[in-house]
Amino acid sequence: MSQPKVNEEVTPRIRRTHLSLFVKDPFASAPWYEDVLGMQVTARGARWVFLSFGKKHHDIALIQVEDPENATRGTINLQxxxxxxxxxxxxxxxxxxxxxxxxxxxxxxxxxxxxxxxxxxxxxxxxxxxxxxxxxxxxxxxxxxxxxxxxxxxxxxxxx
Missing domain, CATH: 3.30.720.110 (Signal recognition particle alu RNA binding heterodimer, srp9/1)
Structure with missing residues (x-):
């Protein structure tokens, strides 16, 4: 396979995607993803949970917002x-x-x-x-x- 020349236009070739979402409480939300979407928790941190549909290490990450008590959804957001x-x-x-x-x-x-x-x-x-x-x-x-x-x-x- 040939390599692009210097300054040649390069476009990404996406293999797969994953999604990261801000949530109020990732530990409270994760069971919903397990129950409704059939996902598996693959990793946890102090303020996040990674979930997988079973093939990759993670497909969705739930990350706690900075100020969960005052968090609101805006009009510009993931549709x-x-x-x-x-x-x-x-x-x-x-x-x-x-x-x-x-x-x-x-x-x-x-x-x-x-x-x-x-x-x-x-x-x-x-x-x-x-x-x-x-x-x-x-x-x-x-x-x-x-x-x-x-x-x-x-x-x-x-x-x-």
């Missing part, structure tokens, strides 16, 4: 973190039922034309999405998102 699920519509329906049984705030259910989304919030108000992809060809997905202007249409789903 949501999408988690693509394995399975089919019945799996999305099962996850919807699980969220409702656990009294997790469900924000909305949407049809994105390339898949279906189920949006919910963690104890600190961070929004997550369980996403069921239905269009698996990336070029077709890009075409559909462009054609429909990246839709987020209301979608009714019955929980299982």
């Amino acid at each position: 949501h973190y999408g988690l693509e699920i394995e399975g089919d519509m019945d799996e999305l329906r099962r996850l919807y039922g699980m969220l409702l049984r656990k009294k997790i705030p469900v924000v909305k259910t949407t049809d994105h034309k390339v898949g279906y989304g189920l949006y919910f919030e963690d104890p600190d108000g961070h929004r997550f999405e369980f996403f069921l992809e239905t269009v698996h060809d990336d070029e077709e997905g890009k075409r559909l998102l462009g054609q429909y202007h990246a839709p987020s249409d209301a979608f009714d789903i019955e929980p299982l």
Whole structure:
């Protein structure tokens, strides 16, 4: 593989991502991530907890804010973190039922034309999405998102 020449434009090639969230109490929030998202705690520090979906050392880090008693969410913030699920519509329906049984705030259910989304919030108000992809060809997905202007249409789903 050739190396870029000096001053040649370089773009990152991302292998994977992880997410770090400020929370009021990472030790109180971590059990929610274990229970609702099926994550495992992999490390703890004085003011943080690392969690994994099981393959990597961490996928989400929960970090205590400087002043937890006075912490508030601002209008400029993370909009949501999408988690693509394995399975089919019945799996999305099962996850919807699980969220409702656990009294997790469900924000909305949407049809994105390339898949279906189920949006919910963690104890600190961070929004997550369980996403069921239905269009698996990336070029077709890009075409559909462009054609429909990246839709987020209301979608009714019955929980299982």
